Amino acid sequence: MTLNELDEALPNGFHDAEIFSFQLDYVAAIAKFRMNLLVGWPDDPEPERQAYQEATLVVNGLCCFSVDPPSPTYPFLPDGKPNCVSGDPAKPDNLPSLPGLAAKLPHGTWCYRFFVHDWNAFIHIAGREAVVTWLGEKPKHAV
Numbered sequence: 001m002t003l004n005e006l007d008e009a010l011p012n013g014f015h016d017a018e019i020f021s022f023q024l025d026y027v028a029a030i031a032k033f034r035m036n037l038l039v040g041w042p043d044d045p046e047p048e049r050q051a052y053q054e055a056t057l058v059v060n061g062l063c064c065f066s067v068d069p070p071s072p073t074y075p076f077l078p079d080g081k082p083n084c085v086s087g088d089p090a091k092p093d094n095l096p097s098l099p100g101l102a103a104k105l106p107h108g109t110w111c112y113r114f115f116v117h118d119w120n121a122f123i124h125i126a127g128r129e130a131v132v133t134w135l136g137e138k139p140k141h142a143v
Contacts, residue, residue: 003112012038014087033057039139061128070119085114
């Protein structure tokens with residue numbers, strides 16, 4: 001599954017997801033994120049509508065990973081809270097270097113990015129498979 005497919009399959013995609021941490025293993029070609037995902041549906045009663053569930057997101061077949069520097073005009077310094085992000089499919093019109101990069105990636109590789117609200121910047125990822133594993137009970141609307 002791609003990150004874009006996961007974004008479409010999750011109850012709220014990666015909208016207002018919270019990243020606690022990420023690990024990169026270039027030798028094994030894996031990126032692993034520890035994060036909270038918003039799992040409530042808009043028609044759920046409160047407080048279920050605003051419910052988050054902790055999950056591990058693993059990107060296998062990692063080809064590249066980059067983090068934009070934060071904007072100096074944003075409150076980018078750690079404050080003991082996770083970084084709020086939203087998913088954003090990487091497209092040539094919003095990443096000028098993408099067409100040249102994508103042409104060099106192995107067949108079946110996709111590109112995706114997370115917009116980090118606290119930084120006004122992006123985390124860019126190119127990989128071949130994405131899997132979400134829920135910590136604790138799987139949410140009722142989850143993949």
